[in-house]
Amino acid sequence: MSDPKLEAKNIWKIFTPRKGEQVVAIENLSLTVNENEFVSIVGPSGCGKSTFLAMAAGLDYASSGSLTLGGSQIQGPGIDRGMVFQSYTLFPWLNVTENIRFALKKRYLSDTEQNRLVQQHIELVGLQGFEKLFPAQLSGGMRQRVAIARALVYKPDMLLMDEPFGALDAQTRMQMQELLLTVWQQHRITVLFITHDIDEAILLSDRVYVMTARPGKINAEIQIDIPRPRTAEVELSPRFAELRRELFGVLRTKI
Amino acid sequence: MQPAQAPRRQSLLELRVEIPASIYIGSGVALIAALLFVWWLVTALGFVPPLFLPAPAAVVKELFNQISDGALWLDVKASVYRIMVGWVISTLLALPVGILMGNFKFFEGLFEPFIDLFRYMPAVAFVPLTILWMGVGDSQKFSILFIGTFFQQVLMIMDNVKNVQIDLIQISYTFGLSKWEVLRYVVLRAALPGIWDTFRITLGWAWTYLVVAELVAANVGLGYRIMRAQRFLQTDTIILGIIVIGVLGLITDYAFKFSYRLFFPWVEGKRG
Numbered sequence: 001m002s003d004p005k006l007e008a009k010n011i012w013k014i015f016t017p018r019k020g021e022q023v024v025a026i027e028n029l030s031l032t033v034n035e036n037e038f039v040s041i042v043g044p045s046g047c048g049k050s051t052f053l054a055m056a057a058g059l060d061y062a063s064s065g066s067l068t069l070g071g072s073q074i075q076g077p078g079i080d081r082g083m084v085f086q087s088y089t090l091f092p093w094l095n096v097t098e099n100i101r102f103a104l105k106k107r108y109l110s111d112t113e114q115n116r117l118v119q120q121h122i123e124l125v126g127l128q129g130f131e132k133l134f135p136a137q138l139s140g141g142m143r144q145r146v147a148i149a150r151a152l153v154y155k156p157d158m159l160l161m162d163e164p165f166g167a168l169d170a171q172t173r174m175q176m177q178e179l180l181l182t183v184w185q186q187h188r189i190t191v192l193f194i195t196h197d198i199d200e201a202i203l204l205s206d207r208v209y210v211m212t213a214r215p216g217k218i219n220a221e222i223q224i225d226i227p228r229p230r231t232a233e234v235e236l237s238p239r240f241a242e243l244r245r246e247l248f249g250v251l252r253t254k255i
Numbered sequence: 256m257q258p259a260q261a262p263r264r265q266s267l268l269e270l271r272v273e274i275p276a277s278i279y280i281g282s283g284v285a286l287i288a289a290l291l292f293v294w295w296l297v298t299a300l301g302f303v304p305p306l307f308l309p310a311p312a313a314v315v316k317e318l319f320n321q322i323s324d325g326a327l328w329l330d331v332k333a334s335v336y337r338i339m340v341g342w343v344i345s346t347l348l349a350l351p352v353g354i355l356m357g358n359f360k361f362f363e364g365l366f367e368p369f370i371d372l373f374r375y376m377p378a379v380a381f382v383p384l385t386i387l388w389m390g391v392g393d394s395q396k397f398s399i400l401f402i403g404t405f406f407q408q409v410l411m412i413m414d415n416v417k418n419v420q421i422d423l424i425q426i427s428y429t430f431g432l433s434k435w436e437v438l439r440y441v442v443l444r445a446a447l448p449g450i451w452d453t454f455r456i457t458l459g460w461a462w463t464y465l466v467v468a469e470l471v472a473a474n475v476g477l478g479y480r481i482m483r484a485q486r487f488l489q490t491d492t493i494i495l496g497i498i499v500i501g502v503l504g505l506i507t508d509y510a511f512k513f514s515y516r517l518f519f520p521w522v523e524g525k526r527g
Contacts, residue, residue: 057425057429058428059425059428059429076428077425077428077429077431078429078431079429079430079431081429082429083425083426083429085422085425085426087420087422089420089422089423089425089426091423091441091444091445092445092521092522092523093444093445093519093521102430102440103430105430105431105432105436105440106430106431106432134520134521135521135523136521136522136523151429154430154431
C-alpha cells in the first residue's frame, strides 16, 4: 500500500465554553487516507465528523494532535485541497461558467487554458447547455454538480466532501452518487467523504471509518471490498447487505 | 364521462399567495383615489373650514402659482441639494465603518457602544447645538442629516455584511484567496444587494431629517416653505409642501428599487 496522503494522529478537539464544563468534540482520532483512495467517515450528527473535515480543509484547528497532508502539517486552507459543502456555496452573482472559472483565480493560467479546463469540467459533470444560467435558476442537484466541477477544476491533490448530497431528494442523491462514482473512476483523486448515510458510504468508498458521538471518536474501520467499477446496482448485492449489517451494528451499539 | 371539475376558486386572501397583477396594482391606485375623493367630498360639502383643510383644487392652484413664480423649483433645488450632500457624506463614512464592523470583531467592539449611544440621541435635539456651532447655513443642514442618518446606516451596513454566508467565505479560502481577496471578491460582492437596499431605506429617512433641519433655520427649501406657511395660516401651501416631499421620496424609492432589479437580477426569491 502506498504512503498515506492525509494522516491524522491523536487528534483532540475540546471546546471550553465560557460557562460550564469542557466538551470533548473529538477524542483521540487517528486515521489515514492513502493516495487516490476514497475514504468515508460515517456517523450520526454531532459526532464531530464535519469538524474533522474542516480541520483537514484548514478551516478549523485541533486542540492537539498532528494532521499532515503529503507529509507536511496543515496550516490553513489552500489550493491543494478542493472542498464541497452540504450547503450550496455557489456565488449567486456568477453564472455556471463563471463560478467554475472563479476557482482558477490563483492558478494564473492563460485565458485559453482556463476556458479549456472550465469546458472540460462542465462536460465532466454533465452541465452542457447550462453554462449561462445563474445558481438561482438551478436545482439543488445541478448546483452540487457545479460545486464538484469547481472543486476539481484547479486540480487539487485531495477532495474533501462534507455531506455534499445531504440536502438533495432521494432520487437526485442517487444520480449524484452515480455521477461521483463515474467521475472518480475516470479521474482518480484522493477523497475524504463525510456522510451520515451508511449506504452512500459503502457505495462510494474503498474504506469507511465509523464515528460515534459524545465524545466523537472512531469506533471501527471497514474495508469495502466490492469490486470496481461500481454502479448503484451493487446496493442489491449480498456483499453490500453484509457490509451494511456490519456498519449498522457498530453504529447501533454505540448510540 | 364525468364533466371536468371547475378549478377551485382562489381567494385573494391566502397567506403569501400571489394574486393577479391587475388587482395588486389596481387596489393600490384605488386606495389613493378613494382618499382624494373623500378629501374632495368633505371640503366640497363644507364639513371642514378651508382654513383647516383646503379643497384639492386650492392645493393644485397653489402648485401652479409656485411653478409659475419659480418658488417651487428653488425650494426643491435647495432641499434636494442638502439631502444629497448630507446623505452622501453619511454614506461615504458609513460604508467603510460598517464594512469593517461587519467583518472584524475588533472594529465591532470598538465602534458599537459609541454608535449605540449616539443613535438613541434624537437628531432633532441637536438642532440648537448645530446652529450654535455652524450657524444657519447649509453645513448646519448637512450635520443634522448626518446625525440622523449615519448611526443607523452604519449598523445596517454592518448587518448586510454579516448576512453573507460563512460557507461562501470558507469555500473562497479553499481556492487559495487571501483574506483581503475574499473580502473584495466575495464578501463585498455578496453584501452589495443588501447595502443597496440600505441606501434606499436610509435615503427615505433622510427626507424626514431634512424637514427637521429646514423647519428651524432656513430661508429656502421645502421645510422652510411649510414653516413659513404656518405663520400665515396658508394651509394649502403646507399641504402642497407635504405632498411634494412625499412624491420626491417616492421617486427616489422607486429609482432604487428599479436599479436594484437592474443591477442584481441574480438575487433569489425577489419579486419581479
